[in-house]
Amino acid sequence: MACQSSLALGLLLLVSCVSWSSATDYTVGDSSGWATGVDYTTWASGKTFNTGDTLTFNYGSGTHTVDEVSSSDYSSCSSSNAVSSDSSGTTTITLKKAGTHYFICSISGHCSNGMKLSVTVAAAASPSTPSSPTTPSPSTSPGTTTPSTTPSGSMSIGSVRDLAVIGLGGLMGFVLGVF
Numbered sequence: 001m002a003c004q005s006s007l008a009l010g011l012l013l014l015v016s017c018v019s020w021s022s023a024t025d026y027t028v029g030d031s032s033g034w035a036t037g038v039d040y041t042t043w044a045s046g047k048t049f050n051t052g053d054t055l056t057f058n059y060g061s062g063t064h065t066v067d068e069v070s071s072s073d074y075s076s077c078s079s080s081n082a083v084s085s086d087s088s089g090t091t092t093i094t095l096k097k098a099g100t101h102y103f104i105c106s107i108s109g110h111c112s113n114g115m116k117l118s119v120t121v122a123a124a125a126s127p128s129t130p131s132s133p134t135t136p137s138p139s140t141s142p143g144t145t146t147p148s149t150t151p152s153g154s155m156s157i158g159s160v161r162d163l164a165v166i167g168l169g170g171l172m173g174f175v176l177g178v179f
C-alpha cells in the first residue's frame with residue numbers, strides 16, 4: 001500500500017519535472033562572485049542556460065557594474081552602448097530571450113581583466129542547443145557508443161497513412177454515390 005503510493009508519487013514527480021522544467025538561478029562565478037581575475041568562460045562552459053533562468057552577480061556595491069552589451073561591444077570591452085547597467089552589488093538578470101547574452105564590467109580595465117561573461121540561452125522547449133563557441137574538451141573517449149538505429153514506428157506510420165487514404169477514398173466514394 002505504502003509502496004504503491006510512493007510509486008504514484010514518484011511518477012507524479014517525474015511527470016512534473018519533465019513538463020515544468022523549473023527555472024534555475026546561477027550565481028555567476030559561484031563563490032568567487034563577479035570580480036577581476038575570474039575566468040567566466042570556464043564558469044559558463046558545461047552549463048545549460050534556458051529562457052527563464054536567472055543570473056545573479058555578487059560584488060561589492062559600486063565596485064563593479066553589470067552591463068549587458070552587444071557581441072561587438074563585448075569583444076571590444078565597450079560599455080558606451082550598454083542595454084542595461086547596474087552597480088547595486090547584487091544584480092539579477094532574467095534570461096528572457098534565447099540566443100547569446102553578453103555582460104561586462106564597465107569599470108576601466110576590469111573587462112580586459114576578465115570581467116566579461118557570455119551565456120548562450122537555449123529556447124526552453126527546444127531540445128536542440130545552438131552551437132556555442134565553447135572550447136573543445138580535451139577528454140576524448142575512444143570508445144564510441146554503438147549507433148542504435150531503430151526503424152520501429154516507420155512502418156506503422158505508413159500503414160496508418162494508407163488506412164487514412166483508403167478511409168478517405170471510401171468516404172469520398174460514398175458521398176459521390178449519394179449525390
Ligand SMILES: [Cu+2]
Pocket residue numbers: 035036063064065105106107110111115
Ligand atoms: Cu569590475
